[in-house]
Amino acid sequence: MSRKPMADTTHDYNKRSSEAHKRYGGKVAITSKMPLETTEDLSLAYTPGVAQPCMEISENVALAYDYTWKKNSVAVVSDGSAVLGLGNIGPEASLPVMEGKAVLFKKFADIDAVPVVLDSQDTEEIIQAVKMIAPTYGGINLEDISAPRCFEVERRLKKELSIPVMHDDQHGTAVVTLAGLMNAVKVTGKSFKDLKVMINGAGSAGVAIIYLLKHMGVDYIVVCDSRGTIHKNRTDLSPIKQEIASLTNKKNTEGGLADAVARCDVFIGVSAPNVLTQQMVRSMNNDPIIFAMSNPVPEIMPDDAKKAGARVVATGRSDFPNQINNVLAFPGIFRGLLNARSSEITTAMYCAAARAIADQVETPTEEKVIPSAFDSNVAPAVAKAVEDLARGN
Amino acid sequence: MSRKPMADTTHDYNKRSSEAHKRYGGKVAITSKMPLETTEDLSLAYTPGVAQPCMEISENVALAYDYTWKKNSVAVVSDGSAVLGLGNIGPEASLPVMEGKAVLFKKFADIDAVPVVLDSQDTEEIIQAVKMIAPTYGGINLEDISAPRCFEVERRLKKELSIPVMHDDQHGTAVVTLAGLMNAVKVTGKSFKDLKVMINGAGSAGVAIIYLLKHMGVDYIVVCDSRGTIHKNRTDLSPIKQEIASLTNKKNTEGGLADAVARCDVFIGVSAPNVLTQQMVRSMNNDPIIFAMSNPVPEIMPDDAKKAGARVVATGRSDFPNQINNVLAFPGIFRGLLNARSSEITTAMYCAAARAIADQVETPTEEKVIPSAFDSNVAPAVAKAVEDLARGN
Numbered sequence: 001m002s003r004k005p006m007a008d009t010t011h012d013y014n015k016r017s018s019e020a021h022k023r024y025g026g027k028v029a030i031t032s033k034m035p036l037e038t039t040e041d042l043s044l045a046y047t048p049g050v051a052q053p054c055m056e057i058s059e060n061v062a063l064a065y066d067y068t069w070k071k072n073s074v075a076v077v078s079d080g081s082a083v084l085g086l087g088n089i090g091p092e093a094s095l096p097v098m099e100g101k102a103v104l105f106k107k108f109a110d111i112d113a114v115p116v117v118l119d120s121q122d123t124e125e126i127i128q129a130v131k132m133i134a135p136t137y138g139g140i141n142l143e144d145i146s147a148p149r150c151f152e153v154e155r156r157l158k159k160e161l162s163i164p165v166m167h168d169d170q171h172g173t174a175v176v177t178l179a180g181l182m183n184a185v186k187v188t189g190k191s192f193k194d195l196k197v198m199i200n201g202a203g204s205a206g207v208a209i210i211y212l213l214k215h216m217g218v219d220y221i222v223v224c225d226s227r228g229t230i231h232k233n234r235t236d237l238s239p240i241k242q243e244i245a246s247l248t249n250k251k252n253t254e255g256g257l258a259d260a261v262a263r264c265d266v267f268i269g270v271s272a273p274n275v276l277t278q279q280m281v282r283s284m285n286n287d288p289i290i291f292a293m294s295n296p297v298p299e300i301m302p303d304d305a306k307k308a309g310a311r312v313v314a315t316g317r318s319d320f321p322n323q324i325n326n327v328l329a330f331p332g333i334f335r336g337l338l339n340a341r342s343s344e345i346t347t348a349m350y351c352a353a354a355r356a357i358a359d360q361v362e363t364p365t366e367e368k369v370i371p372s373a374f375d376s377n378v379a380p381a382v383a384k385a386v387e388d389l390a391r392g393n
Numbered sequence: 394m395s396r397k398p399m400a401d402t403t404h405d406y407n408k409r410s411s412e413a414h415k416r417y418g419g420k421v422a423i424t425s426k427m428p429l430e431t432t433e434d435l436s437l438a439y440t441p442g443v444a445q446p447c448m449e450i451s452e453n454v455a456l457a458y459d460y461t462w463k464k465n466s467v468a469v470v471s472d473g474s475a476v477l478g479l480g481n482i483g484p485e486a487s488l489p490v491m492e493g494k495a496v497l498f499k500k501f502a503d504i505d506a507v508p509v510v511l512d513s514q515d516t517e518e519i520i521q522a523v524k525m526i527a528p529t530y531g532g533i534n535l536e537d538i539s540a541p542r543c544f545e546v547e548r549r550l551k552k553e554l555s556i557p558v559m560h561d562d563q564h565g566t567a568v569v570t571l572a573g574l575m576n577a578v579k580v581t582g583k584s585f586k587d588l589k590v591m592i593n594g595a596g597s598a599g600v601a602i603i604y605l606l607k608h609m610g611v612d613y614i615v616v617c618d619s620r621g622t623i624h625k626n627r628t629d630l631s632p633i634k635q636e637i638a639s640l641t642n643k644k645n646t647e648g649g650l651a652d653a654v655a656r657c658d659v660f661i662g663v664s665a666p667n668v669l670t671q672q673m674v675r676s677m678n679n680d681p682i683i684f685a686m687s688n689p690v691p692e693i694m695p696d697d698a699k700k701a702g703a704r705v706v707a708t709g710r711s712d713f714p715n716q717i718n719n720v721l722a723f724p725g726i727f728r729g730l731l732n733a734r735s736s737e738i739t740t741a742m743y744c745a746a747a748r749a750i751a752d753q754v755e756t757p758t759e760e761k762v763i764p765s766a767f768d769s770n771v772a773p774a775v776a777k778a779v780e781d782l783a784r785g786n
Contacts, residue, residue, distance in 0.1 A: 049410025
């Protein structure tokens, strides 16, 4: 994986971003919600008055959701091991991304999110650290923790904490992908459950997409990693990939990407640049759907995919139609969870979130199966869908 | 220790504080320093531009102080084991106080402080948790962690982290106490180093005061705990108190508070209400100095101390002159440390901070040996003093 960001010679975003971060001194600042001007203000916000909410919470811990920022706070937690296209750059170097995530939570869902970057990449140490700080927050957003450790970290924290835990690289991506697919089948007239789906990449996003599609009843899924299709005869599979092998590729297709994608309806790329050729697209079913999410260079450029017959094309980029952007998911999901004071997040909530995102596009077309990342109606709709489920409505 | 806050029937602060905390939903909110309105804004604050500061930090970790909130952030860390007069109430219940501390950091020193409350009271687990999250912040403020664990927690973190660590209940209190004493000796014409000091209470604050006064050359110090004077013949002393016994009470005075305070110049109370009688004050040297910091009910009420001949009286309360309030210390101290990007805090910096606080009172009088907690000149002066030392000036 390249360690240098793509040179952006058009807009010089890279150089200007460093300058901006230096000028502002980072992105996250805090502010007081309560006034602090007079002695009276301080006697309510701090001593002696503050002893009262403390005492009440000590007698009923749920009151922390009434009296403290726990009702509105999310920790964006990373060890810096899988950041953007840079890979394993460590905790301090991941801070600009984690601060960015925090301010996006604030902008899109008015959530008070803060970065928490960790000084170890040991699975148990990460789990223990998050468990230790968990009383502080209403939810945990895991970010940029590399596979396969991220699966165990998330699994254990979901089990052992009483606040929701979501690894956005997994489920945010999966939710928005599902939303796009829900509309793409409308546009192409395909049947969702009958889709033949090929997923290139078995990392965080790929694994989460597999599970979500299976939950939604998609039966035909073939997955490739860098060595080819994941099938039951392979002897080199990690535990996660063994599970994938048991859940997918029922025909035990062997070979590479070209073999896997032939005659499929959907190509989902969460892998590497330029691996999908026009010939491969032509080998797919009629009206193929191409979600090429390798960023910044997709598995195939949209124009090339279209030339080869693709009906609906989505990428991770903002300069093409149908941007699969996790910002459509994570703010609204956590907003709904916090509103409901939910102790967990479920697959049903992910599906409901995807439906809410998809439904924001009133009339899907080839060029619009996903709402714009800036559409301010999305987060509230997602929040409502998740909150309703969390409240048992 | 009483678990119920003092009933405040005059102003009803307790009830109104709970109502205010509920109305506002806690105190800390976050805000974005960088604009996030346009695609261009997002391309600088987030992808693709943000990859650049990330990459630069990965090649030079000190740049985190240029590009991220690390340059301005402090974690207010507690396990909720020693909160106000409520004692051990646990992490969630301590949040209103920790949020309060955070917004005071912001108000007085423009520091972006956030609460971090921990789900264990085990010394090693606390140390490990803070080490794990330390890359996120420019400094750590330990708060309301009970003695004696707080001493080991702070000692180990100071040793093992490369950012400053301060337990405010120890050193904030000690710094402001020292500042008050520096001016009290001017008012009474006493010699600082010749002061005979009696300290009632050997918890966090008491221990820190002992070390700071010894560093400042005070030779005669006698300390009492709940069982009487700490002296070398006692067989029941914890390791901390054994060290205190070796550093203080050279005459090996035995007995109780009355025996200890007789013929002293200074009484420093960090203990319990109403334990210092007028007779005890009369038994002290001429022009006795009384710092009665048990809060909300001091060891002796100021009027009673004055009737018994006290020259300078300070308490922890805002409704009497000379309030010993840690807010005079911790914002400016951390402001100076962050400005210098200091990796540590030293006793010399504590002394410099105390001098800066004391010097804010141009002409000390009996009724004014300490600046007002609202004096906005204090934090910048403290910051400058600490920053100069941290920079080696």
